[in-house]
Amino acid sequence: MTEFWKEHSKDATVEEMMLDSRAKELTEYELPEILSMLPPLAGYRVVELGAGIGRxxxxxxxxxxxxxAVDFMESFVQKNRENNGHHSNVTIVQADVTKLDFPQHSVNFIFSxxxxxxxxxxxLKTLMEKMLNWLQPGGFLFFRESCNHRSGDSKRDFNPTLYRSEAQYTHLVSSLEVEAPQGQKFGFDVVLKKKVxxxxxxxxxxxxxxxxxxxxxxxxxxxKGFNTFQQFLDNxxxxxxxxLRYEKMFGAGYVSTGGPSTTKEFVDLLNLKPGQKVLDVGCGIGGGDFYMAKTFGVEVLGLDLSDNMVEIASERALAEKLPTVQFEVADATKRTFPEGSFDVVYSRDTILHIDDKLALFRRFHVSHMNQSKSF
Structure with a gap:
């Protein structure tokens, strides 16, 4: 791996780091998209692994x-120090992450x-266990990976990268468990999983x-024998x-009682306008989202905790050729958005399964809506 990155870090450019000739153009749009997925970081002690040149x-x-900020390539670390080393709240370290260590419960957020x-x-398994130990209870880990195949167009004489599947990463993080000195066990819950x-x-x-x-x-x-509620749902x-059996019972695109007729009845009450942004909490396989986008010209983000639901919904969105409808695996009780992100928050047959409904509605009101409505 060292030889591979020596070949691709000679000038410490963003093109080298991203292994892509379109790196600057991609960064312009990708960077704010990635940052929008992160939790509020005020007061947090952050560890950035694989920081590169400090993008x-x-x-x-x-x-x-x-x-x-940690990276193992000297040229990348030097460039990051040139760009960011003058800040009083940053420490830039050259180190191999497989040999790195931090005190237990000393970090609030890890970014990779x-x-x-x-x-x-x-x-990978060893580092995941270490990160789980480094984090304080309630702390967050964010990571982004190329799954299935490469992303960049840079020429590579050899490529040691392991392009794992989404399922491999999800299985690993949901099955991890560590024990604190007091005997309390900890693991990871998924807050979100989504495509860039x-x-x-x-x-x-x-x-x-x-x-x-x-x-x-x-x-x-x-x-019921599963580590997480998400595992129970999907398995x-x-x-x-x-x-797909539920869909046969309730109608194409729907997995609950009432199907398209009840959705039409409810959604038509929202007085949606073209260009509005809608958040659908508990979107299932997306039937209601496609109806809103096609009928009213709105943009819709559908959230569901079930990976299987979101996978099917995403396949349907591709087939429908509806780029205004997107989906992500997410826990609505933990997912945060910038204030005023949505005009409407919609949910059907989901909130009854959430214990702290008041906290959820506060989240909708404070974080999601700006002179908007929920249904």
């Missing part, structure tokens, strides 16, 4: 209390962009995938086969 360092340090695909399976839309639109590449995870206590009372309640 994200310069933004993270404006939001966090302190950033430790295109790093894990350069680690072996054993190195910049790469979908500019390179027809749907394989750039981001995860935001939160460190949470693990109870001995598991979800028992909403298997892919089961979802």
């Amino acid at each position: 994200y360092t310069s933004h993270l340090l404006t939001k966090a209390a302190h950033v430790t 962009n295109w790093l894990l695909m350069y680690l072996s399976d054993e190195e 839309q910049t790469y979908v639109e500019m390179k027809n590449n749907p394989n750039q995938i981001c995860w935001l995870l939160q460190k949470v206590p693990r109870s001995s009372e598991t979800q 028992q309640q909403y298997t892919r086969r089961g979802i």
Whole structure:
């Protein structure tokens, strides 16, 4: 791996770091998209792994209390120090992440962009366990990887990268568990998993995938034998086969009672206008979202905790050729958006499953809506 990056770090340019001749153009759109997925970082101690020349360092340090930026290539580290070393709240370190260590519970947020695909399976599992230990309870891990195949167009005489599937990463993070000295066990819950839309639109590449995870206590009372509620949904309640059976019962695009007729009745009350932005919480396989986009000309982001639901919905969006409808795997009780992101928040047959409904509605009101409505 060292030889590979020596070949691709001679001038420490953004093109070398991203292995792409369109790096500057991609960064213009990709960078704000990635930053919009992160939780609020005020007061946080942040560790950035695989920081490169500091493409994200310069933004993270404006939001966090302190950033430790780590990379193993000397030329990249030097460039990052030139660009960002004058800030009082940043420490820039040259180190191999597989040999790195931090005290337990000492970090609030870990950020990694295109790093894990350069680690072996054993190195990846070990680093994931370390990161889970480094994070404070309630802390977050964000990582973005190229899944399935390469993204950049740079010539490579050899390529040691491991292009894992989304499912491989998701299985690893959901099965991890560490034990604190007091005996309390912790694991990761998925806050969001989504494609980088910049790469979908500019390179027809749907394989750039981001995860935001939160460190949470693990109870001995598991979800019917599964580590997380999401695992229970995707492996028992909403298997892919089961979802398609529900669809046969309730109508194309729907997995709950009432199907398209109830959706039309509810949505028509919203007085939607072309160009408005709608957040659909518990979108299922997207029938209601496609109806809103086609009928009213709105943009829709559908959230669902079930990976299977979102996978099917995304396939349908591609077939429908509706770029104004996007989907992501997300926990609505933890997902945050900039204030005023949406004109309407819509949800059907979902909120009844959420215990703290008041907290959810506060999140809708404060974080999502600006002179808008929910239904």
